[in-house]
Amino acid sequence: MSKCPDYTIRTRPVPEASKKDKETKNPKVTLNTAPVSQVIDSSTPPVIEPVPIETDIPHESEIVPYVEEAVGRSGFMGGKNRNWNRNKKAQRAFAIRITGIVGGAVAVGLLFGYAALQMLAVPEEKQRSAPASPVTVQHDVPPPAPAASVPKPKVEAAAPTAQAVQTKSVVISFPALPLYMVQGGVFTTKEGAAQEQAAYKQKGWPVYQVADGGKFAVFLGMGSSKEEATAIAQMYRDAKQAVYVKEKPVAATSVTIAVPAGLEAKEVANITKIGDVQAALCKELSAMTSEGFREGKVAPERMQRVVELHQQLLDTGRSLLAVTDEKKKPLIQTALNEATRSIAATKQFSSQSNRTYLWQAEEAMMKWMGASQAWQNSLKQ
DSSP: OOOOTTOOOOBOOOOTHHHHHHTOOSOOOOOOOOOOSSOOOSSSOOOOOOOOOOOOSOOOOOOOBTOOOOOOSSOTTOHHHHHHHHHHHHHHHHHHHHHHHHHHHHHHHHHHHHHHHHHHHHHHHHHHHGGGTTTSSSSSSOOOOGGGGSHHHHHHHHHHHHHHHOEEEEEEEEOOBOOEEEEEEEESSHHHHHHHHHHHHHTTOOOEEEEETTEEEEEEEEESSHHHHHHHHHHHHHTTOOOEEEEOOBOOEEEEEEEETTOOHHHHHHHHTHHHHHHHHHHHHHHHHHHHHHHSSOOHHHHHHHHHHHHHHHHHHHHHHHTSOTTTHHHHHHHHHHHHHHHHHHHHHHHSOOHHHHHHHHHHHHHHHHHHHHHHHHHHO
């Protein structure tokens, strides 16, 4: 078989059985030795009949085991150049992949190496800085003189005493206030008074408990005059409740307080008139609640007067709180809050004629007077 210049021929090795036949390349010829039926003349040349040649013997090409030979450049499969280009691309991709893997490994190694160096560098700095402290303190620097810092604390300690002296005294006067209390009972124990107080509360009546001379009194109302207190007591008697009217006047008194020397005159005036404002408000409020019980309504002019006095009481109370010790402020705040509750209840009654609001006003007034006496006594101490 001839080689075509445009093809690549691959041949496989021939089995060992065919190697024996390779020694004789010529086809075998078999002679016919069968007897002849006719006698042929010897003078004539014998006729030899041709014997058919076996044509089924496989043709074997030259054995070139696993050899690839490329001839030409325009073969059916692209020839040598196409295979060479394909191999070149594969080699290039493989080289790029290997380069990426090696580069990544190098980068990771550098990163871990840098981190390890940083971790190892910190202790070295600490070890270097640690022995630096004891080198220059004990031997080279003399101890400081102890007398240099002694005068400073004495000068600073004298400053607060100088500031504390810069105050002035202000006198607050509290006029006498007549009070008449409607008493519901007196008990020897606080528990007994508490039980009676709870029973009155269930009926919706105002209740105020006071410790007086080792006993505990329960009050159900108050008035700035005996007539006002008697009118309230009569309502209890009509409800089959035994009550008594007791006179409990508040004596006139005065207290002296220390205020800053630079306090404005307006603030000082507010502080000094708090006693008068409180007494005037108590009288007006008591008269208005008595009118409400008796008439079932209150006059608008009286209500307006009560509101104005209440605003003055709040103004004077703020001025007093600004110069009062922190421990005494809660008593003043309680008194101002109870006065506000009493005013709010009377406002509700002026818009809605419900006697319950007047009972709330009576209870708030009794608590207001008790808190006021408590903070007056605290200012005397």
